Amino acid sequence: MTAGRPHSSEEWLPISRVDDVVAMGPWLLRLRWGAGLGVLAATALARQLLGVSVPVVPMAVVGLVILAYNAGLWLAFKRVRSGGRVRSVLATSLTHLELVLDWTAMLVLIHLTGGVESPLIIFFVFHIIVASLLFERAVAAIYAAAAVLLTVVLAIAEGAGWVPHRHMVGFFPGEAYTEVGFLVGILGTFTLLGTVSFYIASTLAEHARRGEERLATLYFGLQAVNSSLELGEVLQRMAEAAVEAMDVHGVAVGLVDPTHSRIEEAASFGLSESYLAKGPVLLSHSPALAEVVGSGRPLIIQEERDRRLLQYPTALAAEGIQSVLFVPLRGKERVLGVVRAYSTRERAFGPEDARFLGAIAAQGALAVENAMAFGALRQLDQDKSRFVRMVTHELRAPVAGADSILRTMLGGYVGELDERQRDFIMRLARRLDTLRMLIDDLLELAAGRMDMGRSEAEDVSVVEVVQRVIDHLQPQVQEKRLVLRLDLEAAARLVVRANGESLFRVFHNLIGNAVKYTPEGGGVVVRVTPSEQQVEVAISDTGIGIPAEALPRLFTEFFRATNAKPFAPGTGLGLVIVKELVEKAGGRISVDSDEGQGTTFTVYLPLAAAQ
CATH class of the missing domain: 3.30.565.10 (Histidine kinase-like ATPase, C-terminal domain)
Known part of the structure; x- marks a missing residue:
């Protein structure tokens, strides 16, 4: 199964979080101000400082255009940021628009400064890295391929004479854009550099984005885990949080029974009923579970030869499980149980997954111990109430009998009483009334606590x-x-x-x-x-x-x-x-x-x- 996104007040987009895009906006805007001013400064100083001839007017126009559309983007991003809740569609569209405008300006600058001979071609790599950091791999790959394709098309167009070639006098001793070896070397190097930059940047971005999603899911999942003191609810929410955070087929949580001989299934999510009905989980028949419970360390089973450590390998195969991750549910003094994550992918788990599921189990163990302590206290309170109810119930009959005898005596049925005897018996009757009132209240209090949550509303x-x-x-x-x-x-x-x-x-x-x-x-x-x-x-x-x-x-x-x-x-x-x-x-x-x-x-x- 595929886990869903965590429930939060923020929108999840095909790119990273909208807040991240908007937060990166000011940085790109400041960088673009510098780029526009840099183009103008380089146009003015290129001949004086470097002795390189550049087309002044076209270059200056491009620099001014960069500053102009950057001002428009600045106003648009300011509106998005001040809109309270980030508007995802507008933020995404603006991000795409600014990259398209930057790449268009970059392509024009490369053409004006020598085409394939231009020293500015290396700056396309920077744009590939920016796209790879902002977008998911598939979208970033389109931008990277577009950069290489546009550069190749520009080189072919200039070489074929479809667009005029602008040679930078003073930078290259001759015009090399028509030489096949030069073109293959430059374009091959640019393609390789762009591909490597895309792969590294997108891999790092995907890793960071996956970690961010895991942490967000873990945060919201553990909030749900810690919101209850009912043991069953705590364990069920832990299983759901783990499935959602790790994007696995299913998760099961089992507790070590008092005899320390078996694992009692307490909660699961994502697993089929047929798998859950496979039979009792005995530590003596499952070396993998016995090792995790005994050592308190995680264990990964994802090789065929390691399946002998499992009690029900046939049931796992029928469920389509290829990899299993075992993590101990460690309390303050002992291992309380084991959390098992199941994946249908081969070699799905690594040390990082073990650490992450271990973090879920560590936080969950605290909630489990709190729930167990709460359950023990509730049971103790019910035992106390049951004892009070039993004792007071046993006291009610003799007190009622004594009160009846006193009333009989006061009624004169056993002979006349003198004033002193009557006063003494009446005082005794009042004490019995107080005792009977106490017994009634104790019975009512005990009955209410024992029936707490049972009486129908x-x-x-x-x-x-x-x-x-x-x-x-x-x-x-x-x-x-x-x-x-x-x-x-x-x-x-x-x-x-x-x-x-x-x-x-x-x-x-x-x-x-x-x-x-x-x-x-x-x-x-x-x-x-x-x-x-x-x-x-x-x-x-x-x-x-x-x-x-x-x-x-x-x-x-x-x-x-x-x-x-x-x-x-x-x-x-x-x-x-x-x-x-x-x-x-x-x-x-x-x-x-x-x-x-x-x-x-x-x-x-x-x-x-x-x-």
Whole structure:
């Protein structure tokens, strides 16, 4: 397969990057100013300094023409550079135009200064080098062939008398342009010099351009690799980046299993399903992989005799693979796995390719270790949540049983209690209520973390959920003689993408807290407001407020503000649960409070249409 170009904001052209062409423009323009002025100066001083006769007026006209079209090119390139995003078609056209104009001027100057006898013919080589640096090899070859062909045509035209020959008196003792040996020597030397210059310059340009494309692809590919902490995504993006950067048939990434006996295929790109289903990759049956894992060094297999080092040479042949490059995926302490690049070309890989794929693997290994560490931490957190859930679930039954016994005793079913006994049992019952509340919150927190990402999202009406919560809290509101008002600033049905029960728990906790921490006779306002692509739900109360020093720790597990503890019972887990559920729905929560003045919690949720 053929890899595509990297996705970037810049245009890729048949020549090098447009920015490079435009950046080279000022240099060529300055050089051309010097060339035009040099032609004028050489015309004026040739006879006085060198004793060489040149046609003054035609040469001066050519010099002025060079300066004139260079001024026009300067204005055109200035317009291209100031256009913000480079306009590729105009930049390419201008580059072709300036070379055509330069070559025309060069050909005229060569004709005016002796044709094939002209000392200026060597400057055509400079123009061939410039074309080879700017353009891809095929286009540069056309320019190089045109330079040789135009020079040969000029020599033939002057020798045949089709155009007049202008002999430079004082430079050649006689007119050699009609001598066959001289023509063959000069034109042969010029052709050889032009060909060698084209080959060297175009080879260097192609090498630099290929390196630039690889680095650009590597940059964008590794950006994608490092944008995720999911191990599967990291490895898949690494494989895609390697295929795109190296222009190979396919890439596979395998991780060494815990027993260090096999490679577990983790990601691939470009390879057929039949090849991927070839069977387990065992280190004992693949000397090549065993060597890479053991030594931590890259290995290239592209000779027929080396295929014995592979476990599945028949499957490789069926896939059309001719060359394989193995590079270790090295972590900080050990080899994590192996990255394999496959090419259908013979002898496709060299040391440079090994170094380049090694650079991808080195950057990818860091992302892999981060993803593995993240996965381990997530697993540890889930194990902790599972343990907490199990323990609290086991505690719930005996606590409920103890509470039932205490309620039975307080109801007088086991005999009358004196005042001291009743007070003691009621205090014990309140402690059990607090313990039961803690168990419920721990269970909810653990369940939420274990189910993170598993609960199904649905279209939920925010207004309907808030109204349900308000209806559910009416007994507490009436008991404390509070004023609870729902303020809807927009009649539109505000729908978010979330789990309905989770959203109910969020607002039940926030509105319930506002009711709980507001003294009798106070007020609570719930305001629902659409804002651009999200909905804002603000819960404001006239309660006890939150001290400024407590605000930074408000969403920390088991933390409660100092003024909240004596006012009402709590566990310090409710807001932690709220924050996690809000963020799970793609939203965020903020708080604004003054101690003694009240508190406002605001939940921001993206609308379903925006998602």
